[in-house]
Amino acid sequence: MSELPIKIKKTPHSRLSEIDFDHLTFGEQFSDHMLEVRYSEGSWRDPLILPYGQIPMYPAVSTLHYGQAVFEGMKAYQYKEDKVSIFRLDNHYDRFRRSCERVCIPEVAEDVFKEGMKALVEIDRQWVPKEKYKSLYIRPIVFASDQTLGLRASKNYRFYIICSPVGNYYSEGIKPIRLTTMPKYVRAVLGGVGDVKVPGNYAASLQPTTKAQQLGYTQVLWLDAIEHRYVEEVGSMNIFFVIGDVLVTPPLNGSILPGITRKTVLELAVKKGMTVQERPVTMQEVADFHRQGTLKEVFGAGTAAVISPVGVIHHDNYQITIGSDEMGPVARWFYDNITGIQHGEVEDPDSWCTLL
Ligand SMILES: Cc1ncc(COP(=O)(O)O)c(C=O)c1O
Known part of the structure; x- marks a missing residue:
């Protein structure tokens, strides 16, 4: 388990029983928890895993206006011996870091990204579909959170990871x-x-x-x-x-x-x-x-x-x-x-x- 001090606030009401794992679509249902980390005064602070839910923000939050944001798309899979695998975590982190650099978002520390994700997937591991060819899609997202209409790099950011159990991406399935x-x-x-x-x-x-x-x-x-x-x-x-x-x-x-x-x-x-x-x-x-x-x-x-x-x-x-x-x-x-x-x-x- 992680060395990172991640606070955990578990949901008292899991929604797992509402999910029909036989008929999963892509990215429309979300697991019980999410990771939230905030950036202010030059550092990422207080990683928190909390129940998936709405996030408060003002209409002037700069990402809504100028799009200073980055995301990743990765997956966790049911693995042999009842383990769960996250595929090519290092490569996804590298691309995330490079994307952040391009749009002036301060680097999300490697352990915040990786250990935060592992802790989140661990807590929601029952959400990883058991069947082959299905998976738990993992969506890290970071965005500018200053309230300003000024066009400049934000001073505050928020980083989230959310997860979604998924089936096929295209309605064609694996047909051409x-x-x-x-x-x-x-x-x-x-x-x-x-x-x-x-x-x-x-x-x-x-x-x-x-x-x-x-x-x-x-x-x-x-x-x-x-x-x-x-x-x-x-x-x-x-x-x-x-x-x-x-x-x-x-x-x-x-x-x-x-x-x-x-x-x-x-x-x-x-x-x-x-x-x-x-x-x-x-x-x-x-x-x-x-x-x-x-x-x-x-x-x-x-x-x-x-x-x-x-x-x-x-x-x-x-x-x-x-x-x-x-x-x-x-x-x-x-x-x-x-x-x-x-x-x-x-x-x-x-x-x-x-x-x-
Ligand atoms: C524009 C674009 N090209 C290619 C890919 C495939 O990338 P990856 O294999 O890392 O998912 C993606 C998905 O992330 C994409 O959005």
């Missing part, structure tokens, strides 16, 4: 999803904030994503902001192409979010002996490889969706269909191995899982 590019819009530009996890990125994606969905697609396939030719990523996933027997994904060029699942896929692929290329991929290439018959699979990778096959890509005046109506063998191999490691069924030689 449909992507379209949206020529009028971009997600991120070099030098901007596309490579960190700040809320504004997602707000800006809502209108194009809604339009894509009205056209019958699941998500937008984002292209580069300048030439609008290079594939970047999907709304909440990085993208992979299986071209012949080579695994190809766009490089981390500064406008793509460096996904932890992306990193996991690349590391597993190298171990498996696959040829891996992190290189720019144009839409023209995707269409050409498809026409030549060498585009074997396309899949997305992200914490929420795990591995998600892509069945259709629409761009400009063409639409390509990839594979059958099922996950392809390469995507399946990653899906089985990643979920296997997360649930303790496949060896975890690099200690990606933090066990509770």
Whole structure:
């Protein structure tokens, strides 16, 4: 257990019995407790685990106006021998810290983040779904809490961690999803904030994503902001192409979010002996490889969706269909191995899982 002095105020009324674990949606139900830590006068103070509930704030709180906030998305899983695993905690903390730095949020101390999260998940461990392919989604969030309309970095912040038992991210389950590019819009530009996890990125994606969905697609396939030719990523996933027997994904060029699942896929692929290329991929290439018959699979990778096959890509005046109506063998191999490691069924030689 943690060395950190975390105060704990447990709920007298657990809501666990109200949850239908057989029919979980994504991110709509929340576990009994949350972590709260406040920053003032230059330090993070008084970590507290308390019942999940409303948080008091004034309408002038600066994060509501200027969006100085950062979040993460990670998961805890039911592990063998009745343990619970948190996947790649170190990598998520590193990205969180980098995101905070980009928007002038003081670093949330490593032990506040990690020990606070472990203590919270421990208290709510009954909320980790027992069934494989379900999990407890963990959402750390930090935001500016000064009351001011002045545009400046806040002096006060609040850090929370909340948890949500989840099932599949897409309504398609693990059936192939449909992507379209949206020529009028971009997600991120070099030098901007596309490579960190700040809320504004997602707000800006809502209108194009809604339009894509009205056209019958699941998500937008984002292209580069300048030439609008290079594939970047999907709304909440990085993208992979299986071209012949080579695994190809766009490089981390500064406008793509460096996904932890992306990193996991690349590391597993190298171990498996696959040829891996992190290189720019144009839409023209995707269409050409498809026409030549060498585009074997396309899949997305992200914490929420795990591995998600892509069945259709629409761009400009063409639409390509990839594979059958099922996950392809390469995507399946990653899906089985990643979920296997997360649930303790496949060896975890690099200690990606933090066990509770
Ligand atoms: C824009 C974007 N790209 C990619 C990802 C995948 O990242 P990860 O695998 O760390 O969840 C996410 C999810 O966090 C995302 O929001």
